[in-house]
Amino acid sequence: xxxxxxxxxxxASIRNAALALFAEHGPGAVSVRQIATTAGVSPALxxxxxxxxxxxxxxxxxxxxxxxxxxxxxxxxDDALPxxxxxxxxxIAQLFxxxxxxxxxxxxxxxxxxxxxxxxxxRLFQSWYDATQAVFNQMVREGLATPGRDPAVRxxxxxxxxxxxxxxxxxxxxxxxxxxxxxxxxxxxxREVTAVYRDGLxxxxxxxxxxx
Amino acid sequence: xxxxxxxxxxxASIRNAALALFAEHGPGAVSVRQIATTAGVSPALxxxxxxxxxxxxxxxxxxxxxxxxxxxxxxxxDDALPxxxxxxxxxIAQLFxxxxxxxxxxxxxxxxxxxxxxxxxxRLFQSWYDATQAVFNQMVREGLATPGRDPAVRxxxxxxxxxxxxxxxxxxxxxxxxxxxxxxxxxxxxREVTAVYRDGLxxxxxxxxxxx
DNA sequence: GTGCGAGCTGAACGCACGTTTAGCATACTG
DNA sequence: CAGTATGCTAAACGTGCGTTCAGCTCGCAC
Numbered sequence: 001x002x003x004x005x006x007x008x009x010x011x012a013s014i015r016n017a018a019l020a021l022f023a024e025h026g027p028g029a030v031s032v033r034q035i036a037t038t039a040g041v042s043p044a045l046x047x048x049x050x051x052x053x054x055x056x057x058x059x060x061x062x063x064x065x066x067x068x069x070x071x072x073x074x075x076x077x078d079d080a081l082p083x084x085x086x087x088x089x090x091x092i093a094q095l096f097x098x099x100x101x102x103x104x105x106x107x108x109x110x111x112x113x114x115x116x117x118x119x120x121x122x123r124l125f126q127s128w129y130d131a132t133q134a135v136f137n138q139m140v141r142e143g144l145a146t147p148g149r150d151p152a153v154r155x156x157x158x159x160x161x162x163x164x165x166x167x168x169x170x171x172x173x174x175x176x177x178x179x180x181x182x183x184x185x186x187x188x189x190x191r192e193v194t195a196v197y198r199d200g201l202x203x204x205x206x207x208x209x210x211x212x
Numbered sequence: 213x214x215x216x217x218x219x220x221x222x223x224a225s226i227r228n229a230a231l232a233l234f235a236e237h238g239p240g241a242v243s244v245r246q247i248a249t250t251a252g253v254s255p256a257l258x259x260x261x262x263x264x265x266x267x268x269x270x271x272x273x274x275x276x277x278x279x280x281x282x283x284x285x286x287x288x289x290d291d292a293l294p295x296x297x298x299x300x301x302x303x304i305a306q307l308f309x310x311x312x313x314x315x316x317x318x319x320x321x322x323x324x325x326x327x328x329x330x331x332x333x334x335r336l337f338q339s340w341y342d343a344t345q346a347v348f349n350q351m352v353r354e355g356l357a358t359p360g361r362d363p364a365v366r367x368x369x370x371x372x373x374x375x376x377x378x379x380x381x382x383x384x385x386x387x388x389x390x391x392x393x394x395x396x397x398x399x400x401x402x403r404e405v406t407a408v409y410r411d412g413l414x415x416x417x418x419x420x421x422x423x424x
Numbered sequence: 425g426t427g428c429g430a431g432c433t434g435a436a437c438g439c440a441c442g443t444t445t446a447g448c449a450t451a452c453t454g
Numbered sequence: 455c456a457g458t459a460t461g462c463t464a465a466a467c468g469t470g471c472g473t474t475c476a477g478c479t480c481g482c483a484c
Contacts, residue, residue, distance in 0.1 A: 010461075026240060028238060028241025029240025033441080042463050047444085122383055126383075145414040150403065157373075168327075170329055195360060196412070197413035201370065202357040223431095245470080245472090255433095256432075256475090259472080260430095429480105430480090432479085433478075435474105439470105439472090440472105441469080445467090447464090448461105448463075451460085452458090452459080452460095453456100454455100
């Protein structure tokens with residue numbers, strides 16, 4: 001503890017400490033004193049900057065939402081959607097693995113955001129769902145995909161599968177023996193997902209197109 | 213509060229109260245006094261029966277693990293695997309939706325178990341992963357499926373997708389407009405999942421086999 | 425009917441919590 | 455050089471925490 005990351009403002013290092021601790025243990029299980037110690041400041045300074053523990057929580061939420069929005073906006077503009085059918089992009093998990101180092105608290109914070117019923121998490125999920133639907137619709141328009149019998153559920157299924165990799169990162173790492181939320185891990189994961197999305201789960205896996 | 217569910221032993225109603233509150237807010241954010249009030253007993257009785265708050269947490273973990281094991285054992289014995297290819301069974305989410313009423317705290321507790329890094333959650337996930345792999349292997353042996361290029365990841369992907377429905381139940385309900393973790397909801401969800409697993413995400417959705 | 429263990433409570437323990445307050449430096453502003 | 459805003463700390467506030475303990479009330483064994 002007592003890090004303070006020296007070149008950051010105290011305000012920022014408090015925010016970072018809170019982000020990491022909230023992500024790991026949940027806001028209810030973390031005390032202002034723990035946050036202060038981790039950030040290398042006095043407990044009073046935390047309240048001085050953020051008013052109250054609830055205020056700090058809000059500030060962290062806003063900060064994280066900003067990071068995610070930025071990440072996702074960048075990810076959805078620089079490449080377009082034809083690459084999607086090859087599984088090269090369009091995956092939130094892929095963006096995460098490339099943008100954040102393995103020890104980043106942000107995946108864990110996303111977990112809390114999505115699963116706590118927090119309105120910020122619901123809003124985030126909704127915006128990702130809308131984006132997923134939009135991509136699907138455009139692919140259908142361009143003849144790259146068919147809408148399926150229940151397009152709303154189909155989009156939700158694709159999004160949920162994508163997020164599952166982030167949510168279940170810990171248990172998956174344990175059973176697979178590698179961390180799927182790293183550039184190397186996500187590659188291996190994505191290759192198989194692409195195969196399933198192309199050919200289904202049951203068939204065509206040992207298809208002649210396999211090169212190895 | 214002050215329910216006590218009258219015909220349960222005090223011990224059981226304390227356990228139930230703790231289960232519901234832990235699932236909702238996380239053990240760190242719930243006090244012994246809250247649990248006692250919810251269960252309709254005095255705080256001292258909680259400690260009398262379980263020794264400490266940590267002891268109560270362990271007892272709840274064990275209880276839940278027992279319920280899940282029982283559910284899963286029953287689900288994997290009475291039907292066999294050929295139905296799997298039709299998506300009729302083999303889904304943990306489906307077992308959940310049929311076994312637990314919508315207001316059950318168990319899905320939320322599973323969320324915590326899997327995402328908190330708790331060894332009990334890891335163990336549960338491992339056993340489900342092993343079962344998924346076993347089913348896959350048997351299907352391959354019977355010619356119902358092909359192993360894919362990376363069977364370990366393929367099994368993990370299928371399991372993660374299944375669990376995603378439970379984990380993301382709240383946000384999914386919000387965007388879809390229905391609760392996917394009810395018998396009716398899971399039916400609609402499973403129909404689309406079956407289609408994707410059969411034909412992939414991109415194609416064959418408006419296939420001649422569609423009857424509507 | 426006396427003794428006793430099990431189930432249970434109310435009051436109290438010390439401790440850590442979130443928050444408030446007074447006051448310390450430092451660095452701009454006039 | 456005085457005035458003052460900013461960043462920050464030490465100490466203390468009352469509250470609620472997990473836990474302990476003495477003692478109550480049963481129902482059953484002898």
